[in-house]
Amino acid sequence: MSSHHFVKEGQEPSVWVLGTDFNEDILGTLLEWSPLVITNLIAAEKLFSLQIKTDRIITETNDEAAKKLFTSLYPVEWHVTESIFSELREFLETHRTHLYVVGLESNQLAHLFQQTPVHLKQFLTGITLTEKWICPASVWNKWLAKGQAFQLTGNSSDWTIRGNFSKENNICRSQDDQLFRFENHHQECFIEYLPH
Numbered sequence: 785m786s787s788h789h790f791v792k793e794g795q796e797p798s799v800w801v802l803g804t805d806f807n808e809d810i811l812g813t814l815l816e817w818s819p820l821v822i823t824n825l826i827a828a829e830k831l832f833s834l835q836i837k838t839d840r841i842i843t844e845t846n847d848e849a850a851k852k853l854f855t856s857l858y859p860v861e862w863h864v865t866e867s868i869f870s871e872l873r874e875f876l877e878t879h880r881t882h883l884y885v886v887g888l889e890s891n892q893l894a895h896l897f898q899q900t901p902v903h904l905k906q907f908l909t910g911i912t913l914t915e916k917w918i919c920p921a922s923v924w925n926k927w928l929a930k931g932q933a934f935q936l937t938g939n940s941s942d943w944t945i946r947g948n949f950s951k952e953n954n955i956c957r958s959q960d961d962q963l964f965r966f967e968n969h970h971q972e973c974f975i976e977y978l979p980h
Contacts, residue, residue, distance in 0.1 A: 798879075800872060801827040801838075803887030805913050807978070808834065814884050814911075822875075824868055825850055827887055832857065842868055869896060876904045885910045893917050894937075894973075902971045916976045922969045928958040938972035 798820040801811070804827055815821070815836065822840045823831055825847065831838055832854075840861040841854055851862050865871045876883055885896065885908065893910040897919060900908055905919035928934065928947070934956050936943050947964035949956045955977075958964070966974065 797882040797884060798822060798875070799884045799886060801831060801886045802868065803827055803889070803892075804830045805889065806887045806911070807913055810911060810978070811836075811886055814886070819884075828854060842871055844868060869899060872896070873900060873904065876900070876907055880904075880907060882907050882909065888912065890915060897937075897973055905971050911978075914978055916978055917973050918976075919971055919973050920966070922971075923965070923967045926964050926966065926974070928962065928964055930958055930961050932958045933977035934958075935975040935977070936966075936968075936972060937975070938968070938970055942970045942972055943968050 797814075797817065799811070799814050799822070801821065801823040820840070821831070821836065821838050822842060823838050825841065825843050825845075828838060828841050828850075837858060838854075838860050840863055842863045842865055843850075844865060844867065846864050854860055855862060863871075872883070872885070885893065888896070888910065890912055893912060893915075896910065897905065897908065897917065900919075906921060908919060910917035935954060936956065944967040945964060947962055948959040949964075950959060951957075
């Protein structure tokens with residue numbers, strides 16, 4: 785961690801890699817702060833092949849052979865749970881720190897955000913191969929470059945937006961390099977489309 789940044793003990797963000805469809809460069813950026821890395825069995829093998837150290841593997845099946853393999857490779861905590869998403873929500877409730885979810889598909893992220901209690905959504909960021917999902921504070925600012933695409937969940941009447949944009953097929957595009965001001969009191973999601 786850079787010496788000019790200080791994070792309280794227990795307040796570090798965590799990265800949950802729950803699928804194999806992720807951009808390795810974006811994941812690398814998230815790992816620069818040496819966060820707690822939690823993964824499932826689906827992604828554990830890929831992370832190992834990329835030489836990314838995992839702190840905890842969570843699984844919904846008690847696979848003794850996989851446990852023996854991964855715990856022999858490096859010290860990793862092995863945790864069997866009934867539901868990985870429930871485990872994630874419990875982690876958010878307990879720690880109240882920022883949590884990144886990487887590797888899920890858009891429909892899985894949508895389900896995760898729908899199942900997350902309103903008071904915890906602000907701590908959650910989801911990143912797919914092409915999208916970044918956040919559920920920000922009720923009023924916030926975001927700089928968007930000209931042509932940058934974004935989407936807003938929920939009803940359009942729930943949102944107040946200050947900024948110049950066009951909309952086609954539910955996808956919005958910034959018309960200029962500009963600072964947008966978004967307001968939404970219903971805890972809907974902002975989806976930023978990532979370059980690929």
